[in-house]
């Protein structure tokens with residue numbers, strides 16, 4: 001062990017109270033930083049999850065869609081080639097997540113008007129692994145809306161004839177009070193066959209991603225991406241849903257952005273004040289050290305080296321304390337995603353670097369005061 | 383050879399100038415053992431710090447051989463001090479949390495070899511105290527530790543500020559004798575004392591009064607000109 005390191009550790013053991021209080025301040029700063037960081041990430045996950053449960057918020061339809069008809073019918077009359085969704089998925093850095101192609105049409109079933117909806121499996125951009133957010137439907141299976149099932153007396157497991165094909169009723173759905181009650185949902189390819197529109201779709205449903213900041217215009221960005229990948233399409237955003245989500249996310253970020261600096265400044269003041277007291281306690285020693293032929297830079301090095309050591313120990317203690325805090329409070333705040341709160345190598349690495357750097361910054365002025373202290377003043381005493 | 387040329391150190395106090403040293407001219411020969419005497423507040427410590435390159439004079443020059451000490455850069459002065467100067471203080475100035483041995487190894491930017499430090503401490507009768515902290519030592523042991531620290535890097539000049547001021551006669555003798563031995567080995571010594579107890583160790587005794595050299599030990603005064 002080098003002389004300087006031995007000296008630092010001996011001094012830490014000797015002035016236990018100051019060392020303990022400094023370590024406590026650093027640990028507190030580290031723990032709060034880690035806890036807030038972890039909880040903010042959890043919050044983002046939670047928001048994403050909640051949004052996912054809310055459903056899609058982007059509808060991509062043919063450019064030729066007449067919007068009055070679209071809103072009146074609930075779907076577009078104009079179809080796109082199914083290959084549009086493939087082109088969209090291939091677009092580099094796509095902002096969309098969870099793409100699903102659908103084909104909807106009106107269909108007469110034993111004298112009843114039903115909406116027939118085919119949905120594709122979920123598409124994810126290459127290399128981006130996301131848990132599928134909606135279930136996919138196997139070929140030959142159908143989900144039957146409440147009203148249709150009642151009218152036709154359908155039950156789970158019954159056969160259902162559609163366009164000359166026999167489907168298996170996978171489930172009948174509970175009453176929803178929306179046009180879902182007259183909907184039959186099946187695999188996209190099946191519905192394309194039934195409606196006589198092979199390879200056609202009339203809507204791509206999507207969720208925009210969470211990576212947009214509040215100053216960006218999500219719809220503008222999405223539109224320009226769509227323009228490049230699928231020029232024959234246009235996008236409609238269900239604004240309220242999208243905005244609620246963005247607001248939720250941004251308020252969490254604001255909270256974090258406001259609280260963190262306040263806490264960190266408080267800890268920095270404590271660390272700096274303790275370091276200043278320490279420098280004052282050690283005036284004799286500093287004067288002596290200088291008289292013994294050591295440079296003021298080496299005095300500075302002693303104090304900053306001590307800050308690094310306290311910082312590293314504080315980061316280790318603080319990381320695990322912060323994680324404990326997050327685990328303790330997480331489940332109350334984030335019931336859906338709290339299980340995902342846990343050790344993160346990235347955050348651990350960040351803490352191990354940032355906390356000592358923070359401690360060094362907070363100790364910088366006292367260290368400079370020590371380094372520039374005039375040794376003659378204390379050496380004259382006594 | 384150490385040369386002080388018209389060295390003045392003054393402080394401004396409530397608008398008035400306070401002189402800690404006033405036009406002190408003094409020559410110290412290599413290998414000389416010089417005692418500096420004078421009442422409290424007469425400028426003895428100021429003189430030592432000035433000679434050590436730790437206190438820039440208000441006027442005048444301090445030369446060590448060809449070197450004009452205060453014309454050097456700060457870094458050069460630090461290097462020079464590390465190589466050539468050993469210090470002993472009345473209050474010992476040991477680092478309280480370091481062992482006796484580690485205190486001795488504190489001197490200089492690169493610590494002296496451990497064996498040298500241990501040998502130095504053994505010679506001063508501290509072989510059983512290497513791992514002790516200063517708080518566990520007697521005053522005499524503290525000062526002998528400080529003396530080992532001053533000697534360990536084989537300096538050319540030892541500056542001792544009332545090194546026997548807090549010691550019993552036996553320990554005082556030990557310290558003075560060790561300094562005398564350092565001189566015999568070729569070193570130069572400047573010792574500040576408040577009494578004449580140890581005058582017999584010195585080749586020359588100079589007297590300071592109110593910052594002025596009133597006796598430079600060879601029958602003339604240190605003041606030059608009017």
Ligand SMILES: Nc1ncnc2c1ncn2[C@@H]1O[C@H](COP(=O)(O)OP(=O)(O)O)[C@@H](O)[C@H]1O
Nearest residue numbers: 380393400402421422423424425426427428429
């Ligand atoms: N920083 C300072 N400001 C003002 N006066 C000082 C300062 N340092 C020393 N002095 C004065 O200089 C004089 C000489 O001090 P010093 O060299 O310590 O004396 P000695 O060591 O002989 O007792 C004293 O009168 C002291 O008050």
Ligand SMILES: [Mg+2]
Nearest residue numbers: 380382426427
């Ligand atoms: Mg003095």
